[in-house]
Amino acid sequence: MNVLIVFAHPEPRSLSAALRDVAVAELTAAGHAVQVSDLYAMRFKAEVDRDDFPQLAPEGRLKVPGASKAGFAARGLTADVVAEQDKLLWADVLILQFPLWWFTMPAILKGWVDRVFAYGFAYGVGEHSEARWGDRYGEGVFAGRRAMVITTTGGWQEHYSPRGVNGPIDDLLFPINHGILFYPGYDVLPAYVVHRADRLDAAGFDAAAAGLRERMRTIATTPPIRFRRQNGGDYLIPTCELRPEIGMAGAHGFALHVSDVASDDGLTRPAA
Numbered sequence: 001m002n003v004l005i006v007f008a009h010p011e012p013r014s015l016s017a018a019l020r021d022v023a024v025a026e027l028t029a030a031g032h033a034v035q036v037s038d039l040y041a042m043r044f045k046a047e048v049d050r051d052d053f054p055q056l057a058p059e060g061r062l063k064v065p066g067a068s069k070a071g072f073a074a075r076g077l078t079a080d081v082v083a084e085q086d087k088l089l090w091a092d093v094l095i096l097q098f099p100l101w102w103f104t105m106p107a108i109l110k111g112w113v114d115r116v117f118a119y120g121f122a123y124g125v126g127e128h129s130e131a132r133w134g135d136r137y138g139e140g141v142f143a144g145r146r147a148m149v150i151t152t153t154g155g156w157q158e159h160y161s162p163r164g165v166n167g168p169i170d171d172l173l174f175p176i177n178h179g180i181l182f183y184p185g186y187d188v189l190p191a192y193v194v195h196r197a198d199r200l201d202a203a204g205f206d207a208a209a210a211g212l213r214e215r216m217r218t219i220a221t222t223p224p225i226r227f228r229r230q231n232g233g234d235y236l237i238p239t240c241e242l243r244p245e246i247g248m249a250g251a252h253g254f255a256l257h258v259s260d261v262a263s264d265d266g267l268t269r270p271a272a
């Protein structure tokens, strides 16, 4: 398979970089082709602004979704964005790797998403009508491909447990796993998280690396998170609310959007 790792850490000697190298080595040894977008090393432009839309008339008001749509349709987006889109189309698997900063990804990676996931490419695709609300949440340009997060946290695993003060890690990663990766169609694998990373000693690194190697070895077969497909029958269209009868009694919040019935999701596809 082709694997793209989009990596966001400013220090080449960081723990994150060492874990990235472990992942690349394991994937390569297994015969996968790997590309890495090292965003800090590339000095990737993080903010969306007027310079992203060279075709926009100087006097025109910048409306980002419209400019993104027109630029993508006319193949007029900037070369750095087009290069990343081409890598995404090449990749069977996308890995986003980053240290958890303020409970989410570093700004440079968010900027990569903002700029690269263009209108007409990763969002705003498919029919929008009373009967259908686009090709998204399980459908879209990346349907049939896999994606996952690799992240490190300063906090303890317990701090991110269901009753931990930081909130459950699955909830914190929901906007990434569901809102960024599942939205344009990826089958999203559970994240690989290394906790207490700031104080990791050699034994801790060995354990973290061993776990990561195992996840890389099984990247084609690990079952994805059973997010409910928007157009799979569980949601009313066009309100996109879950049907009242769906979801386990007492379930609420993000957990409602993960199927509680192992057989009804249609997402657990055979390995690519």
Ligand code: FAD
Residues within 6 Å of the ligand: 009, 011, 013, 014, 015, 016, 017, 018, 099, 100, 101, 102, 103, 104, 151, 152, 153, 154, 155, 156, 197, 198, 199, 200, 201, 202, 205
């Ligand atoms: P590094 O700082 O590079 O290394 C961490 C430790 O790993 C060092 O002690 C290093 O010696 C050791 N190490 C062991 N083996 C190796 C090896 N082979 N190579 C390199 N180093 C090794 N944490 C949270 O939990 N929640 C937050 O919301 C949060 N927000 C943050 C916001 C900001 C702006 C910052 C700067 C940090 C935040 N943190 C938070 C902490 C952050 O998640 C950790 O600092 C980060 O995950 C550690 O990963 P790193 O790659 O930067 O580690």
